[in-house]
Amino acid sequence: MEYRVYAEDPSRKFLPSIGFLKKYKEPNVDDPERRVRIDTGVEEGSEISMYYDPMISKLITWGKDREESMRILDKAFDEYVIQGVTHNIEFGKSILASEDYWTGNYSTAFIPENYPDGFKGDELE
Numbered sequence: 001m002e003y004r005v006y007a008e009d010p011s012r013k014f015l016p017s018i019g020f021l022k023k024y025k026e027p028n029v030d031d032p033e034r035r036v037r038i039d040t041g042v043e044e045g046s047e048i049s050m051y052y053d054p055m056i057s058k059l060i061t062w063g064k065d066r067e068e069s070m071r072i073l074d075k076a077f078d079e080y081v082i083q084g085v086t087h088n089i090e091f092g093k094s095i096l097a098s099e100d101y102w103t104g105n106y107s108t109a110f111i112p113e114n115y116p117d118g119f120k121g122d123e124l125e
Contacts, residue, residue, distance in 0.1 A: 001061050001069040003092050005080070007054040010091040010119040016054040021046050022084035026057065027076040035062045035069075036076050048085050056087065066104075070096055091119055 007017040024044040029036050040057035048054050059080075061072040074096050077089050098114055100106045106113075 001066075001073050003059045003073060003077075005056045005059055005082075005092075006088045007048040007056055007085040008088050009086040010088050011121050013118065014088075016048075016050065017086035018048050018050050018054070019085045021048065021056075021082065023081055024056075024083075025079075025081035027059070027079035035072055036060070054085075056082065067102075070102070090121055094119065 006014075007019075008014045009017055021042060021044055024042065024046070026038045026040070027036055028034065029038055037060040038057050039060070042048075042056055048056070059073065059076055061069050061076060063069040063072055074093065077093050077096075080089050082089065095101050095110075098106075100110070100114060111119075
């Protein structure tokens with residue numbers, strides 16, 4: 001599975017968020033049993049500028065099946081620490097909480113069907 005972590009605000013129709021990454025910590029990728037890969041070009045202190053794509057990283061997970069990959073992805077979401085810009089991790093967690101997504105019952109209309117009034121956010125721990 002791949003999830004693109006963006007400096008964007010899902011609750012404001014995915015408007016980009018600009019600023020500096022005041023705090024940035026990625027999930028642990030050192031343990032090969034975890035099956036997590038991060039592709040990124042930023043680090044703590046990097047600027048997310050209005051002149052470039054606001055992608056922070058690509059989070060890639062894999063497992064013996066789709067369900068295992070999704071569980072690894074969910075745990076990796078919990079390990080991210082991003083401060084200084086608004087990001088879409090909370091939205092990714094919300095997608096993974098959707099029964100339609102878990103069962104594979106979705107299409108390119110997933111967002112309007114599951115968030116008809118837009119994404120309002122869920123409280124992160």
